[in-house]
Amino acid sequence: MGEIELNIGPVHPATHGVLRLKARVEKDTVLGGDVEIGYLHRAMEKIAEQRLFNSFFPNVDKLEYVSALNWEILYASVLEKALGIDIPPRAKYIRVILAEIQRIMSHLIFIGAFGQDLGNITVFTWALRERELLMDIVEKISGGRLAPMYLRVGGTEYDLPEGFDSMILPVLDRLEEKVNKDYKAVTYENSLFKMRTKGVGVLTRDTVKKYGITGPNMRASGIERDLRRSEPYFVYDSLDFDIPVEDAGDSYARFMVRIREIQESIKILRQAVRALPKGNYINKQPWMFKIPPTEAFVRQECPRGEGAMFLVTDGGMKAYRLKIRSPSFYTVQAMPEIIKGARVADLFTIIASLDPVMGEVDR
Amino acid sequence: MDLERFRERFGDKVKIDKNILTLADKKDLIRVVKFVSKYFDVLYMLIVVHRPPKFELNYIFSRYQDQEIIQIKVEISDKENIASISNVFKSAEWEEREAYDMFGIVFRDHPDLRRILLPEDWPGHPMRKDFVVTEEIKHWTGLDLKF
């Protein structure tokens, strides 16, 4: 008696996109729930069978729309593996630089949205202000702010602009100073924030292994695994960085892992910009090409976990089947088990700390 | 990963080629998957390819301590159904629901087989090769769907 079903619908100012959660609630505790997705299913996989290979790049941008270049790099890698071609060393360094810049931008949006769900509008405006500086750099490189269609098969479309190090190094200094000093006082060393996030939404190691969750959510529960360290691709094996791991598994740990990842990405960027070689930036291919019948599988570390693509070709100019594996799909699948036993007011803290992006869940 | 133990255990019911295992008969799927679950932790991806009139299912498994993966291939025809592996690997639940939604493959013994990405009264299964996107489907607004 006294059990009601609370519908947190697709149109809501706080959920990250269009996610529908039907929670069963009794007095003030959540007993469980049901998740409904599919409000943003745009049929990317069917469109991939209707477009030429190079014409599909703008669509891949819109999968994880806060960090678009990571998925473009993945799609270009899968095409290069199916064709069997190599890319020059300067292109590898440029791809690493862009991937790390987009990782910082994605984590800044996480900090802003997490703060806003808790009621802290100050950190939302600060995080977006820092993100604007990085977006100006992406715009100078490629011409687009949120949807840079900059990657091509075999390298990149244009070279980096002249004076790139003098553009990016002051921005990294300013970012490091803000994350280490200003954000501390309003978020991770603030007693109100700690009271609201410590012990809330604990994700145990068994749940992580049962559902296949990867990324910062997994590292906040004690499992140390990062594809950049165990299966290094591009030039990650010659760069020096650490992998942040926490043990508690609650929302505070997931927040701290992402703050530390920003600091590690700044370290990687400083080394890569200094070691950038000169030379060719693309191994040019014709615009329309055919791929002989084969299968290719590539996986890389995206900001939310391990993303992967599987391509099946049949000798034509279009793909026969392209399957996209997104890391947020598995996080959302595990949500009904994570919210058991929480209070109703903590539901949004848990959803925001898991950081799903509905564009890649629904594809 | 050394796949010789599969050949000793299952004999000639499997064919091995680099790290791809091809099953000759779909009835052995559950036994092979239970043997796989001793070495691998989680179902990574499930890929369905429609080569009319057959479906080809590829299961990719992976584990957490290192970077090994294994791929298992099964072929079934258009009208058959296949056993579900969600009792062995819990992460297969939503992947199999998506395969049912997009292609129409029915998995036996699945705890909750219904559509996941499209509404429940959407006509047809769209990722099949005989589903062509016509002008009428492009201009339909979907306001008469109930779900």
Next chain:
Amino acid sequence: MKVDDAVPNEFSYPGLGEIFITNTRKFINKVLSWGRANSLWPLTFGTSCCAIEMMVYGATKVDADRLGNLFIGDSPRQADMIFVSGTITKKMARRLLTVYQQMPAPKYVVAVGACNISGGLFWDSYNVIDGIDRIMPVDVYIPGCPPRPEQFLDAVKVLQKLINENKTRGGVYGPREI
């Protein structure tokens, strides 16, 4: 009955009372339009990529507050206008229409991005509506994929001009054809 009977065939100069009433009515409409145009509260609605640019529009570099656009309208009952940003799929169409019908009149609609003008990048997808003017009346269209945040400011200025000249599709008593 001939058509000529409908046309008045007498003309008389307006008296002082009529002039007074017409001018007062015009003045009151001008004051009400000024009030409506300078404090438009949008509903916080965003589905996908264009919603990120709308968040930047509400933040500090491009300030939405300077035109009166406060993002306080969390509930549809308190909102004046809606920025429809993000792709609308066939599953989402019914929910968007419900939210639109819950807003009290006068209400205005701005379609943001190429996906909402004509389907955009997903024009040949089986699950995307090509253009939201198939389901609701639209006042201003913003092109781009995604548009820059400064274009949202431009759109609000155009909407204010349309309100002051009384040429919008969302009238005082509900949507109307113009």
